[in-house]
Amino acid sequence: METTRILFIIIISGLIGYFTNVLAIRCLFRPYEKIKFGPFIFQGLIPKRKDEIAEQIGIIVAKEFVQEDDIIGQLISQDDEIYFRSFVSDKIKSIVLEKTSFLPESIQFQLVKRLNEKVEKESPKAFNDFKELAENQIREKIDLQVIIEEKIKELDLKEIEVLVLQVASNELKAIEILGLIMGLAIGIIQALVSLYLL
Structure with missing residues (x-):
């Protein structure tokens, strides 16, 4: 009879420890809405x-x-200068050919050639100016902290719960088992105390 009582104390303590940790983990997320x-x-x-x-x-x-x-x-690296130069060069060629269509092709060719030479010479500085301007605009208009904050706030609480439970399932299960072990240990101590001191 004494053995049954001791086992009962140990098992109940273990279950209390286990379910207390299970409840604590669930209370991280639930209830979603305030309950008065x-x-x-x-x-x-x-x-x-x-x-x-x-x-x-x-x-x-x-x-x-x-x-x-x-x-x-x-977003903008020095490698993009090649594309920048090619883009500017193609635009200039297109505009020159369109606006000087009344001129002989040889003159058009010379105009395009000279302008492209100028682009080649000036494009590194122009690209750096453009890069600096774009970077400043991005810095002024983009606030990473606010973007991240807003995205997290937009997340559905169920989605967050599922995500956390998926990522940390092993760790959370270990916490639940630890609650069981600690409960059993406390149960053993209680049983020994009740057996020898009471």
Whole structure:
């Protein structure tokens, strides 16, 4: 009879430890909406602090992981100068041929040739000026922190929950098992205390 009581205490303690951790993990997300119970208000930790979490993630990502200069460097690189020069050259050729269609082809050819030589000479500076202007415009108009923050705020809470549970399923399962082990350990201590001291 004493053995049954000890086993009962150990099993109940283990189950309490397990289900307490399961409930704690679920309470990270649920309930999604505020529930009033008298003077108390219940809401999942992540839904309750979603805006604050979004803001903090935005700050961390924008300052520590992805900076504007990294993105700008990917958008406009020195390699793009070739395409820039080719684009300008083709535009000039098209405009010259259109506007001087009344002239003989040899003169048109000479005009295009001279203008292209000028483009070749001036294009590095023109490209750098364009690159600097574009970079400044991007810096003024794009705020990575705000973009990230808004995107997180737009996420559906169910989607966030599914994502977190998928990514951290092994770790969360380990926390649940740890609750069971700790509960069993506490149950054993309680059983020993009740057996020898009471």
